Amino acid sequence: MTPKISESEKEKRRMHIIQSAGEVFKRKGYVNSTMQDIVDETEMSRGWVYLYFSSKDEIMKVILAENDKETEAQIKNLLTSGLSVWKGLCGLIDMMEQQLSNASDELPIVIYEYFISGWKEQERRSMLEEHYKKQQAYLVHYLQKGVEDGEFNPRVDLDVINKMITSYFEGVLLHTKAAGIGNVRVKEQLRLFKSILKEVLQVHDLEGES
Structure with a gap:
């Protein structure tokens, strides 16, 4: 059974993804960045990242x-x-x-x-x-x-x-x-x-x- 996550924890994870994506974009440029780069930067699972955002454009x-x-x-x-x-x-x-x-x-x-x-x-x-x-x-x-x-x-x-x-x-x-x-x-x-x-x-x- 998947444990429940509080709203504050959800927002914390969301912001972590956004900040991680920002670091990737600044380092590699937007065009050359991929969702996998962002997943790697967050050190979260691919499933968790895609639960919040479906594309780098959305981020x-x-x-x-x-x-x-x-x-x-x-x-x-x-x-x-x-x-x-x-x-x-x-x-x-x-x-x-x-x-x-x-x-x-x-x-x-x-x-x-x-x-x-x-x-x-x-x-x-x-x-x-x-x-x-x-x-x-x-x-x-x-x-x-x-x-x-x-x-x-x-x-x-x-x-x-x-x-x-x-x-x-x-x-x-x-x-x-x-x-x-x-x-x-x-x-x-x-x-x-x-x-x-x-x-x-x-x-x-x-x-x-x-």
Whole structure:
């Protein structure tokens, strides 16, 4: 007779599979990873893993959903932090530099690989569009707060600035992973990007921040 497993234990096993899959994807890439690789990484039986997930695609969708939740939580934390929006934006840019400096953090590039490798599949393209819209919605909401608080008097449409930020971050990420952080000169680029962003947003220096 199979022993009963508590809901908390089920969730613990589920999260272990997701985390193990993430490690496999970061090490081998999404395309080159197999369900057997994930089973081996979990050190669980094949039957147990398939009880929770039937494919690596199913696991990747959960990872994407968690990534979106983390982004949303990050913006919500900034909204309630008491920091000015400009200071919060600068913090996000600094955080990106730290992320790019961390060679072991390959999850962002795995996400791009997942979408690019399936760009001709309608479901994958629809997911990418939804993912993009969510990321845009989180950030534009934050930028709008800067306008409402009197911090920003943007020179161009806020939506265009929002998309510029996203495109820039993604471009720097891809170039850094392809050519290396030193060759891309990330630190200098991000410093310049802050200056450009400050000019485009027309930041009103409420707290004497740079």
